Amino acid sequence: MRTNTAENWVQERVRKYGPVSKFNFLGTPTVFLHGQAANKFIYTCDCNTLANQQPTSIRRLMGERNITELSGIDHKRVRGALVSFLKPEVLKQYVGRMEEEVKKHMEMHWHGKEEVQAMPLMKSLTFSIMSSLIFGLEQGARRDALVEHFQHIINGVLSMPVNLPFTRFNRSLQASAKVRVMLRELLREKRETLKQQHTSAASANQDLISCLLSLRNEDDLILLSDEEIIDNAIIVMVAGHDTSSILITFIIKLLANDPSVYATIAQEHEEIAKNKASGELLTWEDLAKMKYTWRVAMETLRIIPPVFCSFRKVLTDFEYEGYIIPKGWQVMWAACMTQMDEKIFPDPSKFDATRFEKQSPYPPFSFVAFGGGSRMCPGNEFARIETLVTLHYLLSKFTWKLSCRDNSFFRDPMPVFNDGLSIQIKPKKHRISC
Numbered sequence: 001m002r003t004n005t006a007e008n009w010v011q012e013r014v015r016k017y018g019p020v021s022k023f024n025f026l027g028t029p030t031v032f033l034h035g036q037a038a039n040k041f042i043y044t045c046d047c048n049t050l051a052n053q054q055p056t057s058i059r060r061l062m063g064e065r066n067i068t069e070l071s072g073i074d075h076k077r078v079r080g081a082l083v084s085f086l087k088p089e090v091l092k093q094y095v096g097r098m099e100e101e102v103k104k105h106m107e108m109h110w111h112g113k114e115e116v117q118a119m120p121l122m123k124s125l126t127f128s129i130m131s132s133l134i135f136g137l138e139q140g141a142r143r144d145a146l147v148e149h150f151q152h153i154i155n156g157v158l159s160m161p162v163n164l165p166f167t168r169f170n171r172s173l174q175a176s177a178k179v180r181v182m183l184r185e186l187l188r189e190k191r192e193t194l195k196q197q198h199t200s201a202a203s204a205n206q207d208l209i210s211c212l213l214s215l216r217n218e219d220d221l222i223l224l225s226d227e228e229i230i231d232n233a234i235i236v237m238v239a240g241h242d243t244s245s246i247l248i249t250f251i252i253k254l255l256a257n258d259p260s261v262y263a264t265i266a267q268e269h270e271e272i273a274k275n276k277a278s279g280e281l282l283t284w285e286d287l288a289k290m291k292y293t294w295r296v297a298m299e300t301l302r303i304i305p306p307v308f309c310s311f312r313k314v315l316t317d318f319e320y321e322g323y324i325i326p327k328g329w330q331v332m333w334a335a336c337m338t339q340m341d342e343k344i345f346p347d348p349s350k351f352d353a354t355r356f357e358k359q360s361p362y363p364p365f366s367f368v369a370f371g372g373g374s375r376m377c378p379g380n381e382f383a384r385i386e387t388l389v390t391l392h393y394l395l396s397k398f399t400w401k402l403s404c405r406d407n408s409f410f411r412d413p414m415p416v417f418n419d420g421l422s423i424q425i426k427p428k429k430h431r432i433s434c
């Protein structure tokens with residue numbers, strides 16, 4: 001991963017052994033599956049055969065009730081609860097709120113600067129957007145403290161789960177405990193506010209925590225326990241901020257390097273901006289007009305998917321392609337490699353956003369940057385909105401060019417630019433809304 005040869009490793013393995021092969025991964029017998037049929041099999045497999053498999057560190061840092069640890073009816077219940085906030089019908093009212101966060105971030109970190117590092121700034125921006133919409137926390141000391149603790153949690157996600165003083169994992173555990181104390185207090189405050197407002201739909205939907213607190217099942221009982229709300233708020237924050245910031249950073253790089261994509265995308269945003277009064281916020285309808293921009297994002301996700309490989313645990317023996325895969329093994333697969341399959345995506349290394357012009361341009365389970373099946377990313381709409389809103393602001397206010405000598409990246413396991421992607425920025429001269 002770190003040497004950026006993961007794709008080559010997969011290709012070489014498939015060339016040598018075909019789409020099914022076995023190996024030992026850190027002491028666990030593992031079967032490696034590859035291709036569109038494998039994606040379909042894994043994403044649609046029942047939860048009694050394959051269960052989600054996360055590193056131990058994730059369970060210890062995010063809690064045992066976080067969605068990635070759950071299966072069956074529990075997974076369905078918690079996922080349903082998260083989607084009741086992350087669905088487009090709810091998120092569409094928050095386009096303006098996301099834009100306000102983008103504006104504040106840009107005023108603080110971009111305006112008046114000649115050079116910035118795009119990747120760390122995009123991470124800080126997606127943290128701000130999520131703090132506002134997931135926790136309902138505005139700028140201030142409390143948000144800053146939370147962000148700092150989250151940074152420590154994330155640092156430990158893929159570290160060795162050794163809890164000794166001065167290990168990275170120990171610092172992450174301490175940060176996770178502090179976040180839990182803060183979130184318990186936040187839950188108490190939000191519950192109080194909801195009581196005072198008699199849980200109107202508007203107050204319940206003002207952030208993810210309020211939404212989860214107000215959900216009831218068919219017997220009018222609380223749907224999620226406090227522990228479940230806390231564990232899932234933490235996992236949503238971790239799952240959502242890195243992925244989206246990586247996508248936006250890679251688009252920033254692309255736009256600096258590809259004048260023809262830049263010209264088309266800039267034109268799309270000029271058209272939207274010219275119909276808006278100065279300072280008028282973007283709307284859901286404006287986002288619907290950013291069709292080319294989202295195709296560029298999809299094509300970026302096709303070539304550089306933030307999530308490269310995943311694991312599942314085998315709960316019962318099963319047969320795949322004539323092989324019996326025994327209980328206790330794990331399945332590893334790099335779903336997104338189908339996105340570079342030339343039989344599905346001709347000339348796969350070429351960036352071509354027009355690939356996504358048609359409604360369903362590719363066979364099911366071949367474009368899988370957001371996963372598939374019952375565990376498909378529930379935050380894809382959230383990611384779409386924050387990406388479009390951020391790009392609109394950037395394209396409206398700045399021009400930029402790459403200023404780093406080294407703009408290569410490695411996987412950790414998500415893509416990270418070696419120097420953070422330094423860019424020289426200039427304010428745009430002509431008037432445009434925002």
Ligand code: HEM
Pocket residue numbers: 067068079086235236237239240241243244247301306307310311368369370371372374375376377378379380382383
């Ligand atoms: C470009 C941005 C994003 C990408 C590429 C992405 C990708 C993915 C993928 C591939 C999975 C499935 C993993 C598997 O099957 O093992 C996933 C799951 C998940 N994502 Fe995202 N994600 C993004 C943004 C977000 C955002 C913004 C949120 C929250 C607001 C989010 C929340 C989640 C959650 C909670 C899961 C677990 C779902 C489950 O287990 O049922 N993601 N994501």
